[in-house]
Each structure stands twice: as C-alpha cells, then as structure tokens.
Amino acid sequence: MAVLEGKSVSEFEEIVSNAGSSLVVVHFWADWAQQCAQMNDVMVELAKEHLQVKFVKVEAEAVPDISERYEVAAVPTFIFIKNKQKIDRLDGAHAPELTKKVQTLASAAVLPSTTAAAAPKEDLNTRLKKLVSSAPVMLFMKGTPEAPRCGFSRKMIDLLSGQKVRFSYFNILADEEVRQGLKTFSNWPTFPQLYANGELLGGLDIIKEMAESGDLATALPKTETLEDRLKTLINKGQVTLFMKGNRQEPRCGFSKQIIGILNDTSVQYETFDILQDEEVRQGLKKFSNWPTYPQLYVKGELIGGLDIVKELKESGELESILQNGQ
Helix, strand or coil: CCCEECCCHHHHHHHHHHHCCCCEEEEEECCCCHHHHHHHHHHHHHHHHCCCCEEEEEECCCCHHHHHHCCCCECCEEEEEECCEEEEEEECCCHHHHHHHHHHHHHCCCCCHHHHHCCCCCCHHHHHHHHHCCCCEEEEECECCCCECCHHHHHHHHHHHHCCCCCEEEEHHHCHHHHHHHHHHHCCCCCCEEEECCEEEECHHHHHHHHHHCHHHHHCCCCCCHHHHHHHHHCCCCEEEEECECCCCECCHHHHHHHHHHHCCCCCCEEEEHHHCHHHHHHHHHHHCCCCCCEEEECCEEEECHHHHHHHHHHCCHHHHHHCCC
C-alpha cells in the first residue's frame, strides 16, 4: 500500500475516519530535514510489509492545525492512531523503534476510545531526555529556522548556517510543558539552547564564543559519510550478512535460505537488517556494485548473494572461506 498524504485538515480527517479500527501511522515531516526524507523511505518499506496499516505523511509546517492538535513541535514525529484516538507517539528519527511500534500496535487488540484517552502520559523528564537526544545536534528555539520568533533565535540560526552545521530543532513556543521543563532539566533559564549528542552546549553567547575560538567544530559530532559508515558496518564482524530481517526472523525467502546455510556451519556471524535503514539499503547496492539482498561479507570483502553462497556450499568451499574470516 502506498503512503498517503494529508495535505489539508479535511484530507487528513477523511483518511483517519476511513481507517476504522486499523492502525494509522502519521509522519509529521519537513522537506528541509534530511532525517525526515530517510524516515519517509522507511515508511514506504513498512507500508509494503503491513498492508493493513495506513501510513500518512503530513508536512508539519504546511498543515499547522493538525500539528498543533497532536502537539507536534519538532520533526520527525510519528503519531499512532486507532479508532480516531491517538494511542502512542514517537519523537525523532528512530527506524528500529518505529518498526517495532508498528509491528506491536498493528497486531494489538483495539482498545476502547476511553481507555486510549486515559493512557498514562509519558514522564516529562523521560520525554526531555528523548528530545535532546533525538538528533546529533538539537536546537531548542522560539519559532522555526524559516521563521524565528525572537532575535536571539534568529541570530543562532544565522550562526549555525554560517558554520554549515546540520541540526534539527524544537519550537518551544508550541509546547509550554517542554519550554518550562527544559529550563530546569538543563539548568539554563533562557532560549535558544543548543545540544550535541544529548549534552547542552549553551545559549547564543556561549555558541558565539565557541564559533569564534574554533571550539564549536570540535564540540559538534562529526558528520560521518555514508561510505565511511558502510565500511564500518561491513567490518563489524569477521563475517557479516546484510539481509531483510534478522537470523531469528528473516523477512524474505532469500534471507531465510542463506540463514539456514550459515547456521549449518560452525562459523559465528553478524547480521544487519537493511529494512531498518533505507540509507544503508540503497547505499550498499552502489558501494558493493551488487543490486540485491542478502549480501555476505568476510573480513570486509563481498562474497556474494544467495546463489554464490549456494555454489560455495555445494563445492565444499564455503566453510573454509568463512573460517578464514574468524
């Protein structure tokens, strides 16, 4: 099933109403946020796997009435709905967690709306911990990068843009609980506030000083290239299999067959579920010049897919090749 788009309040409400008791997964996104584009790709793959679930994209800033209704103040945010009632949410770009929630909520019994409405609210401290860590660099500001709502926030955006810093943001004007709670959580009384890897760097004056001294570039997490990330992944284990699903639960017939073959050997191996990371899924095809999955690597070198592994098993060479990777 294709991912639907809620481009207006009426379109969105029609989608939710027509879903009945089926799970509706709503992705609030923005076209300027790279993480949102990646999560949109994850949604496409999940839609292929869960035909009974309705997946919907809502551009957060284009349909503010819907964003405000569900207290969406940062992107990406995912809202889960059944029987027109919100039953769960996920803040940030967490593909494995999104996949897990979809699997769990899609198969869960439908709760009466009164039960769903009475679900306990997430502890504020827990929510703040998730928010400050929801992106490598996270800015809490008044307004949005396109429309800052105070001079300090505007200057921070200009500074980060000038330093070519990639960041996500949270509009504290859209959530008074977060606005007040973060002051205590961070022990910092004003906004904007800039976090890196879940740790507070400071406000505008501090970030200005760090930029002028050159310390800002050191304090911010380095942006790892896709090629570097792929090299790290294929060398994660001496023997590494990129597949759909995992060894306990293969998600396609080819992956299931190759797991069976590897399990018949005495070799230990790592697996990576390409369904949970669209960037890796597409990037590895080009990196390895191998268009399909599964893909088996030994000591960082591509052995091949299922057909090659079958041939190696039949010839008696497979175990020797895998053992050389131990």
